Amino acid sequence: MEKVNLSEKFSLFTNHWEPKIVGELNEQYVKLAKLKGEFVWHQHENEDELFMVIKGSLTIKLREKDICLSEGEIFIIPRGVEHLPVAEKEVHVLMFEPKGTVNTGNTESYKKIDLLEKL
């Protein structure tokens, strides 16, 4: 049982769009990711997904509106809702989602991360 220091964990990786697992509870993972640029439109059929911005700014595009998140802001994307994360500059995010969640959701064409790295 050790604490997790977010800054320290973020210093351990540089790749974008590759979430790292930093905690686990109640069949959910706490993940950290660095995002930059545009991801792909996707949805998660059976999982709600939480994004919390730790550093920088993130836009989560939904079909009907854009959600612009700054540091200290959280957004929960309900299951089944199409979304597209976009970050003009690098942003550090904390994510919270069930263990089985694949970051590209229903989008088969995009590279899947089969084995998530634990930090």
Added chain:
Amino acid sequence: MEKVNLSEKFSLFTNHWEPKIVGELNEQYVKLAKLKGEFVWHQHENEDELFMVIKGSLTIKLREKDICLSEGEIFIIPRGVEHLPVAEKEVHVLMFEPKGTVNTGNTESYKKIDLLEKL
């Protein structure tokens, strides 16, 4: 579907040891709380519990050691592990736990919060 600004939500209440619900996903609640002083030793039989310090410092006493958390630090208390949160000065925390979790865990003698307030 609205974002949650943590600072704004924390400005809406002052009471200590009364977590407020600010989000819900996958049968879990995201809660915010202001803590000051000492709680009671307790454990949650069936739920793991996450604490993230947003502002200030928090000590989570375990039977075998103390975990000292500063801003940007997370600690997950596994189910069944006795713990005692202590905050010398007021601390703002984010908590993540299953919907059914009662903040005092197994400790019947302490006032239970029957109806959690949503902000």
